[in-house]
Amino acid sequence: MSLRRERALTKLRKLRVQVHRDGLPAQPNVYHVAALTSALVEVLGNTGDSKRASAAAEYLYRVATPSFRATGIEPKLECKRGCDYCCRGYVSATAPQIFAAAKAIRAQSLSYEAAVARIGAAADTVRGLDWKTRCALHEPCPLLVEGACSIYASRPLPCRAFVSFSVNACRRAFELNTNDIDVPPIYGNVRSALENALRAAMKHHGLPLESYELDGALASVLAHPDAEAAWLRGENVFAGVDVDRSADPGSLLQREIMLDTLLAVASGETPAHLEGQAPK
Template sequence: MNFNLKELEKQFHADGYRLGMKAVETGYSNGALFAAVKNLHQMVDDLVDSFSEFAERQNQKPACKKGCHWCCHQPVFALEYELNYLRDFISRNFDAETQKRIVFRAAEKRNNLEPLSGESLLNSKFPCPLLDNGICTAYSARPVACRIYLSSNLQSCLNFYQNPTNKKSIPALPDLPLRLGRMLNEGFRAALKAQGMKVKELRIEEKL
């Protein structure tokens, strides 16, 4: 595959910026912002699908599949508009008892991570509050960070889950979807910031 990565990053950042600007130009309504976040997620999914198809043609099919959840035990950082979108999805699609269970799990993970920082935090392994029997219950509303975490080797993910402090236990994550997906999201964030919106980065459980 021949491409100029720096130019691609600029293009994806610009695409994200245009999408963010389109949302804020409507007047900052939650409806418009959530619709834009949904479009952002679709753009990221299209990127990942295209990359996966190319990798498969090179006999390097991504190892990720439904029910594989080793990456769902580490801290996941997302931008605030994504987490607001996620909360809205949960409130509209889950019954009161399920929402209560998610809130409890989120509080439990916050308590477990509160005393940690630096590498201890990044290497921690506690299940995501949305994980249920190895399945993400809010898969269609998951943040960009989850969507671009694409492994090419299942064993590498398992090794990192079991031995996170081992410097050699590094998940085999292709660089391209990570970088371009981040650029889309950073462009979107830049558009909101340009219009005076403060956009914090938080862990998933901090907003649930």
């Protein structure tokens, strides 16, 4: 290994400790995200663990909480328990996040049967609907119980990033079926950084990168006794579930470039366009 690469990996290890402890900073750069990628590559590479996909999502969520907090805008948000206009729309997530949500649902032994029944009914109702039609239905998320998320600690990234400076804007958007919500862009940046780190680690291990519609994906996973291990073996446990195809080809290409950059930096390489930008 070259001395240069060895130094890059040493810096990356330091950043990994920092990100593990404090989360991503409010304006993460490619090195912070690559440090998180490298940690997630390791979690997903633990082949002795048949739950390593959900473990990767759980690792990500532990980092997500301080990362969103680091933006400093939480006190200005109007989000609170019982306010649930945002839990009646289209949600999609990658497979590790679906498995983490399923694990949390399975852990609710008392309410498990009722949750599975609600999820199955919701999946049948929303199957095949595009984002706009799904939102216009106002169908509550089957995980919403008495106005609160029943898997709050394991909710997917889109739910974590969906916050608002104005509950009135949320109410208006809900009533008029628009997307005109006062979501702080900085939360979107943090969400993208977290999602990119997870997807890059999944790409490293050759895992499918799609996002699946939440209700249908959960119904499929909960109907399969060993879905996570089967998916890790390469089985398509999401056959028949709606895949989120909202990203245009241009942004998918940009995403691929970003994932390759993160994997290169996570392995100690310095892509040409990052020359001179490495952390001190």
